[in-house]
Amino acid sequence: MQIEPLSMTHVTESRASEHTPAIFDATIPVVDMNDFFNPETRGKFVAELAQALREVGFFAVVNTGVDVAALDNAYDAARAFFALDIAEKQKIQCPHFNGQRGYVPGESAKDEKRGDFKEFLHIGRPVSSEESARMGIYPNVWPDNFELEEPMKALFQALERHMVPIQEAMAEALGEASGFFCDMTKEGDVLLRAIHYPANPPSDSIWAAQHTDIDLFTILPRATARGLQVLNDAGEWIDVVVPDNAFIINGGDMLENITNGEFRSSVHRVVDCGGNTERYSMVLFVHPRADDDLTPLPQCIARTGGVQKYAQATRWDLLEERLVDLGLASPEMIQHLGASGLMERLLDVDRASVKAMKVLRAHGVASDRVLQRLAEIE
Known part of the structure; x- marks a missing residue:
């Protein structure tokens, strides 16, 4: 292109x-x-x-x-x-x-x-x-x-x-x-x-x-x-x-x-x-x-305190969670997000969308960890 x-x-x-x-x-x-x-x-x-x-x-x-x-x-x-x-x-x-x-x-x-x-x-x-x-x-x-x-x-x-x-x-x-x-x-x-x-x-x-x-x-x-x-x-x-x-x-x-x-x-x-x-x-x-790796760069981690504060993720991973949060995702995308492991990686760095987690739960595709986190905050 x-x-x-x-x-x-x-x-x-x-x-x-x-x-x-x-x-x-x-x-x-x-x-x-x-x-x-x-x-x-x-x-x-x-x-x-x-x-x-x-x-x-x-x-x-x-x-x-x-x-x-x-x-x-x-x-x-x-x-x-x-x-x-x-x-x-x-x-x-x-x-x-x-x-x-x-x-x-x-x-x-x-x-x-x-x-x-x-x-x-x-x-x-x-x-x-x-x-x-x-x-x-x-x-x-x-x-x-x-x-x-x-x-x-x-x-x-x-x-x-x-x-x-x-x-x-x-x-x-x-x-x-x-x-x-x-x-x-x-x-x-x-x-x-x-x-x-x-x-x-x-x-x-x-x-x-x-x-x-x-x-x-x-x-x-x-x-x-x-x-x-x-x-x-x-x-x-x-x-x-x-x-x-x-x-x-x-x-x-x-x-x-x-x-x-x-x-x-x-x-x-x-x-x-x-x-x-x-x-x-x-x-x-x-x-x-879609598949570009957006995991934090090593030099950026070093300049921001030496601790990785953001998730290992691709462009598609991050977009998918946002579209679920915004209410624009298809049922197929919601199901894919639930099985992708992204929400768990976002939970590791305390950056998971509460609204997206609730959507996954409503569609029956939330993991045990997502369900546990929702129970803690509700």
Whole structure:
């Protein structure tokens, strides 16, 4: 799977103001993509990225050269799709894909009882059926007689280019070869999510409850309205408004796992901003291949106290537990999780999802150890 590399040419095509960093709250770390491509400042970029991931798990990137036209076209297509009757949208709802492709009417955050007040659409890499089978990823599903595929594919490819410099900098910060994460994700199940947050959520609901993302990291370009908040290192919820030519990077749970917590997974949420306003956003979730080993790296264990604090696990292991927790997993996936041994490894490091354990129990596939742990906490 070839990804068109981002270059200095792409970055400088779009001329955002040099004052872009001032848009962000002072507690949000900001890195400049121009620094990555300049040999004299690349080390500065890597150091700033690493500090942000160690301290808060997120940062803003400015001077990205992100394709604004592709973003706007995708938003226009998403608005039109989400405005369809529910019966039309449900034609591309695919429960057997575990919420990983097509239309998803909602989910709830990890260990959260309330459902998020949103609907979304998942798009994977635009690959052939042969590549889909070889890479072990689900095929995309598109509505009939509705122009959605081309705008979404164009945005996917526009955002995908930005994965490479971020991954190279992360790898270098950890003492790995620059291609360490790129090798994992070049055929990984990277997902573009188009999200619609309807106006005026009920008083007992929220657009998206406090959560972390399950992936390696997430790219968030400009949304159509306010609402995104990140938890800073002082424990404060900070509003984030992303301008053109910039995006936010959130570290994910898989990155936290492989770094033994050296790099943090960003805690964030989306709150209704009032005024009878709906919100649309586009989010790129960066995933490795299903069988990539995300067990903590030895050097990360050494730098975080010498004790392994996170489980031995693959990307598929960690995703499977999260999908069960979110209520998106098929019965077959639930059964597989119960027999995989992952929950026991997560219990070893006190990181097993209570909600996922309860689902396993409800389906009669919880192990004795899982049942014992549930009995202890209930």
